[in-house]
Amino acid sequence: MSARFTDKVVLVTGATSGMGRAAAERIAAEGGKVVLAARSEEAGGALAAELRAGGADAVFVATDVTVEAQVADLVQQVVDRHGRLDAAFNNVGAATAVGPVTDIDAKAWDADLALNLTSVFYSLKYQIPLLQASGGGAIVNNASALAVTGGAAMASYSAGKHGVVGLTRSAALDTAAAGIRINALVTGGVDTPLLRGNMGMPPEEAVRVAGALHPIGRIAQPEEIGAFVAFLLSDEARFITGAALAIDGGMTAA
Numbered sequence: 674m675s676a677r678f679t680d681k682v683v684l685v686t687g688a689t690s691g692m693g694r695a696a697a698e699r700i701a702a703e704g705g706k707v708v709l710a711a712r713s714e715e716a717g718g719a720l721a722a723e724l725r726a727g728g729a730d731a732v733f734v735a736t737d738v739t740v741e742a743q744v745a746d747l748v749q750q751v752v753d754r755h756g757r758l759d760a761a762f763n764n765v766g767a768a769t770a771v772g773p774v775t776d777i778d779a780k781a782w783d784a785d786l787a788l789n790l791t792s793v794f795y796s797l798k799y800q801i802p803l804l805q806a807s808g809g810g811a812i813v814n815n816a817s818a819l820a821v822t823g824g825a826a827m828a829s830y831s832a833g834k835h836g837v838v839g840l841t842r843s844a845a846l847d848t849a850a851a852g853i854r855i856n857a858l859v860t861g862g863v864d865t866p867l868l869r870g871n872m873g874m875p876p877e878e879a880v881r882v883a884g885a886l887h888p889i890g891r892i893a894q895p896e897e898i899g900a901f902v903a904f905l906l907s908d909e910a911r912f913i914t915g916a917a918l919a920i921d922g923g924m925t926a927a
Contacts, residue, residue, distance in 0.1 A: 677907040678705030682755040684747075685709055686738050686796065687764035689716035691865030692815065695899030696762050701729035703903065705760075708751050710736040738765050738792040748799040758803040760906040763796045764815045765789075766837075767867060768830035782829050789833030790840070797844050801853065809852025811906045814841050816857040818924045821917060838917045845915035854914035856905050861921030862892035888923030 683700050687693040688709035701707050701724045709731060711717045717733035724731035732754060736747045751758050766789045770781035793814050804810035819827055820834035841857040848855060862868060862883035869876035872883070884891040901920050904910055919925050 674702055676704040677903070677909070678703045678760075680704070680706070681759040682706045682708065682751065682757055683906065684751055684758060684761040684800065685764060686736070686762070686792075687711055687766070687815075688733075689713055689720055691867060692860070692863055692895050692898045692902070693762065693764040694720060695895035696764070696902040697731075697899075698724070699896070699899040699903045700760075700906070701727070701731060706730040706755060707732075708747075708754070709733045710738070710747050712737055738763075738796060739787045741795050741798075744792075744795040745799050748803055752803065757807040758800060759807055759810045761796065761800050761804075761810075761812045762815070762902050762906065763793050763800075763812065765792050766815060766817070766834070768827055768871075770829045772826050774828045777829055785829035786833045786836070789830060790836040793837050793840060797840070797855070801844070801848055804853050805848075805851050811854045811910070812844075812856075813902050813905050814855070814857045816841070816859055816917060818859055818861045818919075818921045820857065821859055821919075821925055841917065842915045849914055854905075854910070856910075856913060856915070857917045858898070858902070858905075859917050859919040859921055859925060860893070860898060861887055861924040863898055864892050864894055868892070886924065887921070888926065891922065893920065893922065 678700050683705045685697045688697045689711040697707050714735045721731045721733040734747050734750050736743045770777050770785045816837040817834040819831040820838045824831050838857050845855040872879040
């Protein structure tokens with residue numbers, strides 16, 4: 674495996690499972706110094722310990738990225754430990770208010786937007802100055818296929834993810850001259866605990882049903898997403914910014 678991230682400091686939110694974990698593992702395997710953020714101290718501490726046991730420089734910071742003060746503290750801890758930041762993968766998100774628009778109350782709407790959109794705003798707000806001070810870098814924000822399409826009973830989630838794409842593009846334009854690249858992922862179904870557990874059916878059936886929605890005939894493995902994130906955060910993608918990039922098995926091609 675290459676060493677594209679040797680001496681690079683990379684922050685990953687939503688790092689304890691699924692796509693975030695896969696990206697953190699890939700970046701650490703390529704020499705990156707990873708700062709892991711998520712809400713679960715138990716899962717985060719275990720992952721950091723596992724990565725350190727494999728020779729990586731890894732630390733976990735318990736963070737709720739919907740709380741601005743906690744995001745500010747997270748980035749300050751990156752500064753205190755490493756003195757710089759070179760890249761970030763903002764990966765937090767979930768559909769928490771599911772149902773027709775008329776059935777979603779304002780509290781549930783606000784919570785969904787806080788998790789899926791405002792958390793990315795807070796992350797960018799505090800990450801970008803540190804990247805500027807480091808001389809540039811790259812950020813990937815995890816959006817969704819529902820960032821470029823609609824979805825029945827998914828109004829608040831889709832609205833939030835559409836916002837992530839708009840925020841990504843605007844921030845990319847704001848920072849391009851400073852040597853910072855910012856892109857968004859348009860992901861389809863991914864074989865994560867979230868997908869397996871939230872479809873109201875046995876896990877293997879959930880994987881089969883979700884896979885049938887993709888022209889390629891299956892859902893992605895987290896490691897496939899992690900490899901793409903690593904590419905986008907690396908210097909190999911140095912001419913890519915402001916893009917919403919589909920890694921969705923053809924889901925949004927129609």
